[in-house]
Amino acid sequence: xxxxxxxxxxxSLVLIVWVLSSVRRAHIRVEYSVSWLLAGAVLLVLxxxxxxxxxxxxxxxxxxxxxxxxxxxxxxxxxVLYRLSLRISGLKDSSITLAQQVAILExxxxxxxxxxxxxxxx
Amino acid sequence: xxxFVNQNEKRLLILIPAFNEEGAVGGVVREVRxxxxxxxxxxxxxxxxxxxxxxxxxxxxxxxxxxxHLGLGGCVQAGYRLAYELGYxxxxxxxxxxxxxPRDIPTVLNALEQGDCEMVIGSRFVDGNGxxxxxxxxxxxxxxxxxxxxxxxxxxxxxxxGFVGVNRTALELFSATFPLEYPEIxxxxxxxxxxxxxxxxxxxxxxxxxxxSTITAVKSLYYMIHVLLGVFVNVLKFDTRRK
Numbered sequence: 605x606x607x608x609x610x611x612x613x614x615x616s617l618v619l620i621v622w623v624l625s626s627v628r629r630a631h632i633r634v635e636y637s638v639s640w641l642l643a644g645a646v647l648l649v650l651x652x653x654x655x656x657x658x659x660x661x662x663x664x665x666x667x668x669x670x671x672x673x674x675x676x677x678x679x680x681x682x683x684v685l686y687r688l689s690l691r692i693s694g695l696k697d698s699s700i701t702l703a704q705q706v707a708i709l710e711x712x713x714x715x716x717x718x719x720x721x722x723x724x725x726x
Numbered sequence: 727x728x729x730f731v732n733q734n735e736k737r738l739l740i741l742i743p744a745f746n747e748e749g750a751v752g753g754v755v756r757e758v759r760x761x762x763x764x765x766x767x768x769x770x771x772x773x774x775x776x777x778x779x780x781x782x783x784x785x786x787x788x789x790x791x792x793x794x795h796l797g798l799g800g801c802v803q804a805g806y807r808l809a810y811e812l813g814y815x816x817x818x819x820x821x822x823x824x825x826x827x828p829r830d831i832p833t834v835l836n837a838l839e840q841g842d843c844e845m846v847i848g849s850r851f852v853d854g855n856g857x858x859x860x861x862x863x864x865x866x867x868x869x870x871x872x873x874x875x876x877x878x879x880x881x882x883x884x885x886x887x888g889f890v891g892v893n894r895t896a897l898e899l900f901s902a903t904f905p906l907e908y909p910e911i912x913x914x915x916x917x918x919x920x921x922x923x924x925x926x927x928x929x930x931x932x933x934x935x936x937x938x939s940t941i942t943a944v945k946s947l948y949y950m951i952h953v954l955l956g957v958f959v960n961v962l963k964f965d966t967r968r969k
Contacts, residue, residue: 699794700796700800700906703792703793703794703796703800703804704792704796704800704803704804704807706793707770707790707791707792707793707804708790708804708807708808708811710791711788711789711790711791711808
C-alpha cells in the first residue's frame with residue numbers, strides 16, 4: 605500500500621503548490637485558498653505519518669489505514685466543496701439583487717433625465 | 727414625454743419579460759397597446775444579445791435593461807420590484823414571445839379588481855385553447871397539477887402559465903421573494919405559504935411568434951428536478967398549513 609500513500613503525498617503537494625501559485629497570481633483570493641490549503645496539508649501529514657493513520661483507522665474500526673485516509677480525504681473535499689457552494693449561492697443572490705438594483709436605478713435616472721430635458725415638464 | 731406612471735385610478739402596469747425576442751417583442755407591445763391603450767408597458771430585457779431592447783422602445787414600451795442575464799425569475803422580479811417602488815396597484819405579466827393574447831388582459835384585470843384573490847392566472851385550460859401546448863409540456867402540466875393539488879389544497883389547471891396578474895399585496899411579496907429560474911410553479915407555493923389566494927381565468931394561447939422556447943426536451947428533466955426541489959423546499963418553509 606506504500607505507493608498509494610506516496611501518490612496521495614504527491615497529490616497533496618501538487619495541490620498546495622497549485623493553490624499557492626494561484627493565490628500569487630491573484631486567480632484565487634486568499635480567503636478562498638485557506639480551505640484548499642488546509643485540506644492539502646491534512647492529506648500530506650496523514651500520507652506521511654503512518655502511525656497517525658493507524659490510530660485513526662483503529663478509532664474508526666477500519667482494518668486498512670489507507671481506506672481511513674481515503675475517507676478523510678473524501679470528507680475534507682466534501683466540506684470544502686460545501687463551503688464553496690454556500691459561498692457561491694450567497695454571491696449569486698447578491699449579484700441578482702445588485703443587477704436588479706442597477707437596472708432600476710438606471711431606469712429611474714433615464715426617466716429623470718428625460719423629465720429635465722423636456723421643456724413642458726419644467 | 728408620456729409619463730411612465732399611469733395617471734388613471736387602476737394604476738396597472740403591463741410587464742413583458744424578454745430574452746432574445748427581437749422577432750416578437752415589438753408586435754407584442756403593439757398588441758398590448760391596442761388592447762389596453764394608455765396603460766404603461768414595461769419590457770424587462772434580460773440582457774438580450776439581439777435588438778430586443780430597440781424593438782421594444784420603437785414599439786412604444788419603456789425598457790428595464792438588466793446588466794447581465796438573470797433568467798426568467800430574476801427578470802420578472804426586477805419588473806415587480808420597479809412596479810412596487812413606483813406604486814402600481816396591479817401588474818399583469820405577458821410573455822414576450824407572443825403566446826399570450828393581450829385581448830385577455832381586461833379579463834385578468836377584472837378578476838384582480840374583484841378583490842377575491844392576490845393573483846390571477848390566465849389559463850389555457852379553463853374554457854381556453856390548450857391545443858397549442860406541446861405533448862411534453864402537456865405531460866408536465868398533468869404531473870404538476872397532481873403534485874400541487876395536495877399542497878395548495880385545491881386544483882390548479884394551468885400551473886406553468888406565465889400569463890399572470892398580481893395585486894399590490896402579492897407584488898410586495900414577490901418583490902422580496904420570487905423563485906429565480908422556473909418561477910411559475912414555485913410562485914404558487916410561495917403564495918400558498920403566505921395564505922394568499924389565486925384564481926384562474928380562461929385565456930387564449932397561441933404558438934410563439936418567433937424564436938424558440940428556453941425549455942427544450944433535454945432541459946425538461948432538469949426543469950422537473952429543479953421545480954420539484956424548489957416546491958419541496960418551499961413546503962418545508964410553511965409556517966402553518968391552511969385549515
